[in-house]
Amino acid sequence: MPRAATRQRKQSFIRRLVTPAIAIAALGYFGFHAMSGELGMVGRAMIERQVSELESELELLTAERQELVARVGLLRPESLDPDMLDERARLNLNLVHTNELVVLRPGHRYNVN
Known part of the structure; x- marks a missing residue:
């Protein structure tokens, strides 16, 4: 009966760098947006x-x-100031x-008639 041989592969150098490269890229992306993003x-x-x-x-x-509000309060009938009314009427007319x-x-x- 033949024995099944398992083959062991040695990890390549590039394959060992894929996961850290992805992690660094993700950290860089989120770090950039944390600093200069809208929020x-x-x-x-x-x-x-x-x-x-x-x-x-x-x-x-x-x-x-x-x-x-203070000026409107002066124009209420109970607190109407005759001097202010006279002054405004003269100015407008x-x-x-x-x-x-x-x-x-x-x-x-000045409007002089």
Whole structure:
């Protein structure tokens, strides 16, 4: 009865490098995207800069809104200021009383009828 001979192969040098090469390529790919991807370290700095810009814009808009709310509050019937109403009406209608003194400032355009 013939004996079955097993053949042993010696691993080639290139075959031993395939698995580490694939692992290094995968690590390099994920490492690159972790640093410079949209949500990576560089992307995070850009997002933080945008957040700070938007927060400063929000502060400006909040202050402007509070000013407008205060001005609208002055126009409510229960808190209507006659002096402010008179001033706004004169400015918009371009009218003055006959006994008032008008000071014209240089550089401004005036409608004189």
